[in-house]
Structures are given as C-alpha cells and as structure tokens.
Amino acid sequence: MNGKNPFPVVGYHGAELFCDRVKETGILSRNLMGGQNTTLISLRRMGKTALIHHVFQQILKEKLAYCLYVDLYPTASIRDLTRQLATATMNVLPQRKRIGKKFISFLKSLRPVIKYDPLTGSPEVRFEYATDTDYEVTLSALLNFLNEQETDVCLAFDEFQVVTSYAEGNAEAILRTMIQPLNNIHFIFSGSNRHMMNEIFHDSKRPFFASTRIVSLPAIPSEEYGRFIEDRFNERKRTITSDAIGFIIDWTRRHTYYTQSVCNTIYGSGGKNIDLQSVKVICGEILEEQEKTFLQYRHLLTSNQWQILMAVAKEGRVYKPNAAEFLEKYSLGTPAGVTRALDSLMTKEMIYEESDINGRYYSVYDLFLSRWLERQ
Numbered sequence: 001m002n003g004k005n006p007f008p009v010v011g012y013h014g015a016e017l018f019c020d021r022v023k024e025t026g027i028l029s030r031n032l033m034g035g036q037n038t039t040l041i042s043l044r045r046m047g048k049t050a051l052i053h054h055v056f057q058q059i060l061k062e063k064l065a066y067c068l069y070v071d072l073y074p075t076a077s078i079r080d081l082t083r084q085l086a087t088a089t090m091n092v093l094p095q096r097k098r099i100g101k102k103f104i105s106f107l108k109s110l111r112p113v114i115k116y117d118p119l120t121g122s123p124e125v126r127f128e129y130a131t132d133t134d135y136e137v138t139l140s141a142l143l144n145f146l147n148e149q150e151t152d153v154c155l156a157f158d159e160f161q162v163v164t165s166y167a168e169g170n171a172e173a174i175l176r177t178m179i180q181p182l183n184n185i186h187f188i189f190s191g192s193n194r195h196m197m198n199e200i201f202h203d204s205k206r207p208f209f210a211s212t213r214i215v216s217l218p219a220i221p222s223e224e225y226g227r228f229i230e231d232r233f234n235e236r237k238r239t240i241t242s243d244a245i246g247f248i249i250d251w252t253r254r255h256t257y258y259t260q261s262v263c264n265t266i267y268g269s270g271g272k273n274i275d276l277q278s279v280k281v282i283c284g285e286i287l288e289e290q291e292k293t294f295l296q297y298r299h300l301l302t303s304n305q306w307q308i309l310m311a312v313a314k315e316g317r318v319y320k321p322n323a324a325e326f327l328e329k330y331s332l333g334t335p336a337g338v339t340r341a342l343d344s345l346m347t348k349e350m351i352y353e354e355s356d357i358n359g360r361y362y363s364v365y366d367l368f369l370s371r372w373l374e375r376q
C-alpha cells in the first residue's frame with residue numbers, strides 16, 4: 001500500500017477506494033446496457049458523480065460501450081452544452097482508432113475552434129456560430145454521429161436540473177425531441193435538486209415525463225461503511241476501534257462527503273492507533289476550522305432564519321416545523337413565519353427536505369454547519 005490517503009474527498013479514485021454502492025452500480029449498469037435511460041437523484045455530496053464514474057469504469061473495463069461524462073453545472077444554454085459534449089467526445093474517443101478519426105473529420109465539418117488547455121494540454125472544442133439554431137443543429141448532428149457508431153455510447157448529463165434555467169426557455173423540449181430517437185446512446189440524467197428533478201421527470205406536462213427509470217441514492221449502510229473504514233486503516237497497518245468507527249458514522253450521518261472528509265483528516269493526522277477520543281478531538285478541530293465561514297452565514301440570513309436553522313440543527317430532523325411544541329421550545333414565532341423562513345432556507349440549499357419511515361422531515365444541509373450550530 002502506498003502512502004496516499006485512502007479517503008479522497010474529491011473525484012473518483014478507482015474501485016479500491018470506493019465504498020459499496022453494489023446495488024446501485026448493478027441497476028445503473030443494467031439500465032445502461034439494456035437501453036433504459038436513468039435519472040439519478042440524491043442529496044448533494046452523497047456520491048452521484050463518483051457513482052457515475054464507478055459505473056463507467058466497469059463498463060469500460062469490459063469494453064461494452066464508450067462512456068461520456070458531461071457536467072452541465074457550468075452551462076447556461078444549448079450552446080454551452082454543445083461545446084461540452086463535443087469536448088467530452090473529443091477527449092474520450094481514441095484518436096488513433098477508426099472511430100476517433102471519423103469523429104475528427106466529422107467535427108471539422110462543423111467548423112470548430114479547438115483550443116488546448118495550457119495546463120493539462122487537453123483539447124477544448126468551441127463553435128462560433130451566429131444563431132441559436134446553428135447550435136441546435138450541431139448538437140443534433142453530434143448526437144446522431146454518436147448514435148450511428150458500431151459501439152454503444154453511455155452518456156451522463158450531470159447536474160441536469162440546470163437545463164430548466166437555460167437561455168432557450170424550451171431546452172427541455174428541444175433535448176427530449178433530440179434524445180428520444182437515439183437507440184444506441186444510453187443516458188444518465190443526474191441531479192441533486194430533488195424539487196427541480198421531480199418537476200422535470202414527474203410532471204405529466206413536461207417533455208421528460210416518465211421517460212426514465214428513477215434511481216435514488218441513499219446513505220451507504222452503516223455496516224458497509226464501517227467495514228470499509230476499518231479495512232482501509234488496517235491494510236495500511238493502522239488500527240481504529242469499533243467505537244471510533246461508530247462515532248464517525250453517527251456523527252457524519254453517513255453523508256458520504258462528510259464521512260470521507262472526517263476519515264481523510266483522521267488518516268492524515270498520522271495516528272497509528274485511532275480511538276474514540278482522538279476522533280472526537282479531530283471532529284472538534286474540523287468545526288473550529290470552519291467557524292469563520294459559519295459565522296458569516298449569520299450575516300447573510302435574517303435573524304428568524306438563523307434561529308430556525310439553529311433549531312433544526314439542534315433537533316437533527318424536524319418532522320413538524322409548525323407544531324406548537326417546536327415553535328415554543330425555540331421561541332420561533334408564528335407557523336407562517338417558520339414556513340416562509342424554511343422555504344427561503346431551502347432555496348438557499350441550507351436546509352433540505354427528505355423522508356424516512358416517520359414521514360417528511362427537515363435537516364440542515366451542511367453536516368459540519370449542523371454539528372457546529374448544535375453546540376451553540
């Protein structure tokens with residue numbers, strides 16, 4: 001084992017450092033190879049992007065299809081999406097093989113401007129057309145090119161909810177019309193804004209209604225995550241006690257990024273025998289480090305919003321935010337005021353709404369902020 005930290009907090013680093021998701025990987029692979037488009041939804045930082053890369057790696061290993069990953073987060077129009085897709089294709093199709101050569105000659109017909117990233121050297125494709133329609137024609141041509149190859153193509157559009165705010169206004173309809181006839185391209189539409197993703201895929205008046213299989217990504221089960229953490233420490237000749245692991249799992253609520261982040265810091269601290277006490281100290285230090293940022297949030301919110309955020313943090317999960325008991329316990333004023341503040345906190349993505357066996361509940365989105373607020 002090398003000295004690299006086995007708990008990365010950005011990107012995908014191969015199957016060895018990827019915990020569980022066996023079931024979801026199976027479903028996604030089966031959908032992709034069976035020609036079913038899939039919508040992947042979860043809270044932010046739960047692991048959608050990593051899962052897509054994990055699934056693609058398995059598919060690539062077996063040479064079942066070409067896999068294209070397109071992050072729509074920085075896009076604001078069909079024009080941007082077209083550019084991202086062309087760039088992703090250029091970077092993925094092997095240039096020395098027939099398909100790569102075919103793509104290059106096809107691309108030339110679209111009059112691209114190709115720039116090379118000065119740091120990474122990888123190419124970036126742009127088009128400089130006069131009208132929006134030109135971009136739509138090019139996007140359609142790109143998709144059709146991919147659809148006509150001998151090998152199937154898996155195409156992930158990550159952060160798909162941004163298409164609802166595209167400059168075109170009717171981007172969903174444009175995309176749906178283009179995507180529908182493509183039988184050799186299999187899509188993953190991934191997004192974290194449950195509200196917007198639901199509108200896109202569950203509203204019978206919207207173009208993408210009922211067109212995909214929905215996969216939700218819950219937290220990784222305690223047992224799997226616990227074993228994963230223990231194994232990563234042990235195989236690097238370190239020990240961690242089971243109560244220390246139990247604490248990490250509870251404290252981070254198995255919200256993947258936060259669990260990884262705590263484990264990353266513990267591993268990085270260099271201790272050879274980790275116990276509960278040392279984990280608690282590290283968690284405290286993580287909160288202290290972020291305190292300045294958390295205090296700034298206070299100025300960005302109204303005092304009512306701040307009070308409610310704190311109350312939700314202290315409760316962990318709030319099922320009935322309008323119940324007299326909750327309002328009185330934290331002196332929160334009227335039910336209507338609380339509803340308004342909660343809506344605003346959800347728009348700011350500081351609070352999320354989820355459900356469990358007890359019903360719908362609210363929680364603070366940023367786990368570290370939640371744990372910090374709890375202590376105030």
Ligand SMILES: Nc1ncnc2c1ncn2[C@@H]1O[C@H](COP(=O)(O)OP(=O)(O)OP(=O)(O)O)[C@@H](O)[C@H]1O
Binds near residue numbers: 051
């Ligand atoms: N199964 C896993 N095992 C280990 N680490 C993981 C796993 N899934 C995700 N991670 C790590 O957790 C972090 C968050 O994951 P990721 O970025 O994939 O989440 P996301 O749902 O795409 O978040 P966002 O909605 O913010 O884009 C990443 O650093 C990733 O490396």
Ligand SMILES: [Mg+2]
Binds near residue numbers: 048049050158
């Ligand atoms: Mg992501």
